[in-house]
Amino acid sequence: MSKPKILIARAVFPEVVARLEEYFEVESNQADETWSKAELAARLRDKAGAFTTGGDRIDAGVLAVCPGLKICANMAVGYNNFDLDAMTAAGVLATNAPDVLTETTADFGFALMMATARRITESEHYLRAGQWTKWRYDMFSGSDIHGATLGILGMGRIGQGIAKRGALGFGMKVIYHNRSRLDAALEAECQASYVSKEELLKTADHLVLVLPYSPASHHAIGAAELALMKPTATLVNIARGGIVDDAALAAALKDKRIAAAGLDVFEGEPLVHPDLLDVPNVVLTPHIASATIPTRLAMANLAADNLIAFFTGKKPLTPLNPAVLAIK
Ligand code: 8YV
Secondary structure, eight states: OOOOEEEEOSOOOHHHHHHHHTTSEEEEOTTOOOOOHHHHHHHHTTOSEEEEOTTOOBOHHHHHTOTTOOEEEESSSOOTTBOHHHHHHTTOEEEOOOSTTHHHHHHHHHHHHHHHHTTHHHHHHHHHTTOOOSOOTTTTOOOOOTTSEEEEEOOSHHHHHHHHIIIIIHOOEEEEEOSSOOOHHHHHHHTEEEOOHHHHHHHOSEEEEOOOOOGGGTTSBSHHHHHHSOTTOEEEEOSOTTSBOHHHHHHHHHTTSSSEEEESOOTTTTSOOHHHHHOSSEEEOOSOTTOOHHHHHHHHHHHHHHHHHHHTTSOOSSBSOTHHHHHO
16 A cells, blocks of 8 residues: 655654655755745645654645645644644644643743843953953842742633742742633643733733734734833743734833843744844844754644544544544
């Protein structure tokens, strides 16, 4: 019997490609070429499955020319690159890669918050530029993490991981806002108190964004929200570009309406708003929150597991639209 055809849309660990080749006829993009949407659709046209990453958009336009496509397995927990409604309507299963990246991403969120509050990269640039000629009592003074109020917008698994690091490791007071409030046991475990979004913005010393991107969360942090924050506060975005209005943030940083920001994700990435590149009080990283080799490997293997399970008649591990399975 011939093997089902799949596309691996981006370069990925060779051992994961080899694993998939045991089950599938694989076309892979190990050269990591940048494909337009039309090129991606053309390569998917004769495929039954796709291994995608967060930058590979699967929507009605792509689906319309890929009638044989049955499953797209995302190597990411976020799946705003999928038009889930269109996929469900077309009977295409979507899967994501949750859980395996939770602790690594929470580590990074915490690291970015600390780097932002303590001005790590700004001071390193100063040193590397040869500007450090003498010590001064107030040079690069930042704000404390220990004992400060940590605000978390989006209290899923990664948000909870950050809350625990803050409360248990650094004695922070943790407040959060989320679409739905956590149950009492989980709140106690995270030592976190639920507050309104307005109170979160007004009270947090360090605000970390970990909510999923959707039309509802587009520009959840814009000029009006930034205006509510303390002038001493810091903002960290490890969620998705588009949740923050980057132009409004750059203006707030320039005018010191908030103290500093740390950004791992950007509107229109890999492009970065030029105004953000011009302000010193922002730490910028290229979407690396889940980037440790064991975690990225686990994410890739989970996407592969979903493809293998689906095509060998087993239940995929992390389906996003399981109704599609019920129909089949
Ligand atoms: C990925 C991410 O590295 O999992 C997510 O949602 O944002 C990152 O961990 C990226 O999306 C690549 O797929």
